[in-house]
Amino acid sequence: MAANPMTQFEVYRIGPEIKVGAFDISFTNASLFMVVSSLAILIIFNIGSKKNSLLPNKIQLLAELSYTFVSKMISDTAGSKAKPYFSFIFSLFMFVLFCNMFGMIPYTFTVTSHIIVTFVLAAFIFIGVTIIGFIKHGLGYLKLFVPSGVPVILLPLIVVIEIISYLSRPISLSVRLFANMMAGHTMMKVFGGFVISLGVVGGWLPLSFSVALTGLEILVAFLQAYVFAILTCIYLNDALNLHH
Amino acid sequence: MVKKIFFQLIFFNLFFLKGVFAAESGGMPQLNPEFWISQIFWLTLTFGILYIVLSKLILPKISSNLELRKSQIQENIEAAEKQRESSEAKLKEYDNVISKSKLEANNIFKEARENVLKEINAKKETLDKQIDEEIKKVEQEINLLRKGASEKINKIAIETTSELLVKLIGTEVNNSSISAIVDDLSKRNGDKYYDN
Numbered sequence A: 001m002a003a004n005p006m007t008q009f010e011v012y013r014i015g016p017e018i019k020v021g022a023f024d025i026s027f028t029n030a031s032l033f034m035v036v037s038s039l040a041i042l043i044i045f046n047i048g049s050k051k052n053s054l055l056p057n058k059i060q061l062l063a064e065l066s067y068t069f070v071s072k073m074i075s076d077t078a079g080s081k082a083k084p085y086f087s088f089i090f091s092l093f094m095f096v097l098f099c100n101m102f103g104m105i106p107y108t109f110t111v112t113s114h115i116i117v118t119f120v121l122a123a124f125i126f127i128g129v130t131i132i133g134f135i136k137h138g139l140g141y142l143k144l145f146v147p148s149g150v151p152v153i154l155l156p157l158i159v160v161i162e163i164i165s166y167l168s169r170p171i172s173l174s175v176r177l178f179a180n181m182m183a184g185h186t187m188m189k190v191f192g193g194f195v196i197s198l199g200v201v202g203g204w205l206p207l208s209f210s211v212a213l214t215g216l217e218i219l220v221a222f223l224q225a226y227v228f229a230i231l232t233c234i235y236l237n238d239a240l241n242l243h244h
Numbered sequence B: 001m002v003k004k005i006f007f008q009l010i011f012f013n014l015f016f017l018k019g020v021f022a023a024e025s026g027g028m029p030q031l032n033p034e035f036w037i038s039q040i041f042w043l044t045l046t047f048g049i050l051y052i053v054l055s056k057l058i059l060p061k062i063s064s065n066l067e068l069r070k071s072q073i074q075e076n077i078e079a080a081e082k083q084r085e086s087s088e089a090k091l092k093e094y095d096n097v098i099s100k101s102k103l104e105a106n107n108i109f110k111e112a113r114e115n116v117l118k119e120i121n122a123k124k125e126t127l128d129k130q131i132d133e134e135i136k137k138v139e140q141e142i143n144l145l146r147k148g149a150s151e152k153i154n155k156i157a158i159e160t161t162s163e164l165l166v167k168l169i170g171t172e173v174n175n176s177s178i179s180a181i182v183d184d185l186s187k188r189n190g191d192k193y194y195d196n
Helices: A029-050 A058-078 A080-103 A115-145 A155-167 A169-202 A204-240 B002-025 B033-169 B175-193
Strands: none
Touching: A029 A058, A029 A080, A029 B033, A058 A080, A058 A204, A058 B033, A080 A115, A080 A169, A080 A204, A080 B033, A115 A155, A115 A169, A115 A204, A115 B033, A155 A169, A169 A204, B033 B175
């Protein structure tokens, strides 16, 4: 019988149980793919930056194109003030992208399909952006919740809505990535199960769906990484250039 | 057959939904907090290391590589621009030299022509003078000869007339009367013989 499509998201321990105090920090399959993704990024970009030839080779070109892509994304959305945060957004984009892409290989584990991972990233971004906003503008950062040109009668309502939307940023950011990855992988697993259970006679239809879905999921994997990074840029822009 | 597949799809869909609910009842893997701490720990560790290595080692290198290439290309473009300018200047110099030399050549040619013309004119004038002088001399001689000729002819006419008269008549006639007749004739009919 076809396997439960949710079993692919199960986390299990690899190796011995490691405990620090009351916390279990054992090495798991999720940890493995975090390490693999990070190592892949480091290796590719290390090779890509090692020697500087006037005519770059393929890996160097890849590294430099990614660099210019992210730097253009940041300068377009958050302006030149966001330059100090370039490395962070670059690492974030690459990490999410590689985790998503590694998840597309069969029998692998998708790190970003876990709400806890995406939520930690989003919460870190949210807290960081809020701190940057208060450091740059002091209490004036609270003006973010008071849009200009709004009738006074509507103001209390608007402020409440703004505060709620601001506080829901980490949730929307994390759930967007997590839900996209989970839904896509579940769907692919379901169609894969159809192929098996319908056999040679009827399996071709779900198989073709599965092929199409793989292409779509690769697109989604890239797109969600891009959306995650660009939303971070937009939040950063709010904190750096305060004008509502 | 398509219908059959369709129904099968619906059936399996229901089956899997049930499976999903079953998984959820046992705890959706994502909502199982057993490994949350581990995931947070490993995420912080790997992402932290990734961030530090990228920001301290790799990204500055890529950035400097890009800058270096940019500046190198810029330098090359500037060098090419400079060379172009210098070659243009040299071309201008060359044009100047050529036009100058053309002018000089023209001047030299003109001078030479004028000199030659002057010489030719001077020689022509002297030659003209010589020719005029010679022509005058010759004309004078001719005039002298002309003047002498009528007298000689008159003399010859008188002498032949006197001799003819001696032979015809046998007497000598006075020369002065003959000369008077000859002079008279030559005065009246002289125009026929001399185009004076």
